[in-house]
Amino acid sequence: MVLEVEVERILPGGMGLAHAGGKTVFVALAAPGDRVRVNVEREQGNVLFASIQEIITPSPVRIEPPCPYFGRCGGCDFQQLTYEAQLAAKSEMIRDCLHRIARLENIPEFVVTPSPDDWRYRMRAMWQIDQDKRTIGYYERGSRRVCDVVDCAVLRPELQAKLEEVRATEWHQFPPDLKHLDVVAGENGVSFAPAFANFETRELSLSVRGEVYHYNAEAFFQINPSLLGPLIDFALGDVSGESALDLYSGVGLFTLPLSRKFKKIVAVEGNPSAVGFARRNLQDAGLTNARVIAAGVADWFRSTPVRDVDFILLDPPRAGAESSVIKGILDLHPPQISYVSCDPPTLARDLRKLIGSGYQIGAIMGFDLFPQTHHVETVVRLTA
Ligand SMILES: C[S@@+](CC[C@H](N)C(=O)[O-])C[C@H]1O[C@@H](n2cnc3c(N)ncnc32)[C@H](O)[C@@H]1O
Numbered sequence: 001m002v003l004e005v006e007v008e009r010i011l012p013g014g015m016g017l018a019h020a021g022g023k024t025v026f027v028a029l030a031a032p033g034d035r036v037r038v039n040v041e042r043e044q045g046n047v048l049f050a051s052i053q054e055i056i057t058p059s060p061v062r063i064e065p066p067c068p069y070f071g072r073c074g075g076c077d078f079q080q081l082t083y084e085a086q087l088a089a090k091s092e093m094i095r096d097c098l099h100r101i102a103r104l105e106n107i108p109e110f111v112v113t114p115s116p117d118d119w120r121y122r123m124r125a126m127w128q129i130d131q132d133k134r135t136i137g138y139y140e141r142g143s144r145r146v147c148d149v150v151d152c153a154v155l156r157p158e159l160q161a162k163l164e165e166v167r168a169t170e171w172h173q174f175p176p177d178l179k180h181l182d183v184v185a186g187e188n189g190v191s192f193a194p195a196f197a198n199f200e201t202r203e204l205s206l207s208v209r210g211e212v213y214h215y216n217a218e219a220f221f222q223i224n225p226s227l228l229g230p231l232i233d234f235a236l237g238d239v240s241g242e243s244a245l246d247l248y249s250g251v252g253l254f255t256l257p258l259s260r261k262f263k264k265i266v267a268v269e270g271n272p273s274a275v276g277f278a279r280r281n282l283q284d285a286g287l288t289n290a291r292v293i294a295a296g297v298a299d300w301f302r303s304t305p306v307r308d309v310d311f312i313l314l315d316p317p318r319a320g321a322e323s324s325v326i327k328g329i330l331d332l333h334p335p336q337i338s339y340v341s342c343d344p345p346t347l348a349r350d351l352r353k354l355i356g357s358g359y360q361i362g363a364i365m366g367f368d369l370f371p372q373t374h375h376v377e378t379v380v381r382l383t384a
Helices: 083-100 157-167 225-236 255-261 272-284 297-303 323-332 344-356
Strands: 002-006 016-020 023-027 035-044 047-057 124-130 135-139 146-148 180-186 189-193 204-208 211-215 241-247 262-269 290-294 311-314 336-341 360-367 377-383
Touching: 002 016, 002 023, 002 047, 023 035, 083 344, 083 360, 124 146, 124 157, 135 157, 157 180, 157 189, 180 204, 189 204, 204 225, 211 255, 211 272, 225 255, 225 336, 225 360, 225 377, 241 255, 255 262, 255 272, 255 290, 262 272, 272 290, 297 323, 311 323, 323 344, 336 344, 344 360, 344 377
Parallel strands: 023 047, 241 262, 241 311, 262 290, 311 336
Antiparallel strands: 002 035, 016 023, 035 047, 124 135, 124 180, 135 146, 180 189, 204 211, 336 377, 360 377
16 A cells, blocks of 8 residues: 655654554654655554655655665664754654653653764674575664675774674684674774684773773673763762662673762672673772672562662663562662663653652753664653
């Protein structure tokens, strides 16, 4: 089915919103204000999922996507927007989730801090590998086919150089069952997981706000290094007190600065490799007041008696915090919470419970850690 629609705005998840014949139309790779002819690919209840067949009148914020893989590669879905329009769409997505899902009436003013680099910023990636078809890159949009990518314009130059090295490697050197490769860069090179041929799971380091973090490709590390200082500054604000919890703590991005502000810190992290690096990073910094627990956060809450805590920072994966974790936080009832999130809908779902139990939003800030994509990092500071 072909329809002509006008795109009203960009929704959380990155699709353009339009209406036609009483139905809601989700338009992929759209710009707000586009008048487009779309091809309906799928229907689910009252919602039609569509792709653009022809742009009749382009939005004033539409630009020509510079990447030759745009539209096929599933990686970047915002290249059709000016960078200012990407930031505006991300603010609107956060606002929409806070209003619709968290049911917030009075949303404090906030901004989405731009990334200093909107191209060549990514220091972490997962490259998909199809050894039968001999392709290396990212999944195609909406599929598990690998889009063969020679040059990825959002990778930092050192990762792009490694992509070229991996692509130049003889296929017989790849482990037969290798389907994807985690890569991360640091100040002293690039680390790969799993290791193969000449590509090692090297230990790397990066300094942020005077703290040195060691990590490798087996542990989570943030994608965009250029905003990590401001992200930490805002998430920690002027919090202080005796004790703090850092939940989903990774290699300790927030644990180290928290250890300088509080007398006692407990960090909880589920990935054993990240736990090892977090302990090592604290030790190298001479910080002895933090304990890193290797556990799932929900399990840890189940097995640990409730104690006094002055501040909780949580930075869960995209799925948000488990409901038992939110319950555990509410039982502890800390005076201050900072929720760091890479997914506005799950953030809003969890905020609704916290706000419903009496917490108030003190401040919100977005951080554009992921230019050219619809993803956005959000930090919400709450007070009891
Ligand atoms: C978004 S990352 C944040 C890491 C860290 N705060 C940072 O900024 O570098 C989420 C972290 O949670 C960990 N994780 C995921 N699910 C978990 C769970 N259920 N319990 C504990 N840790 C978990 C991941 O291994 C990852 O390190």
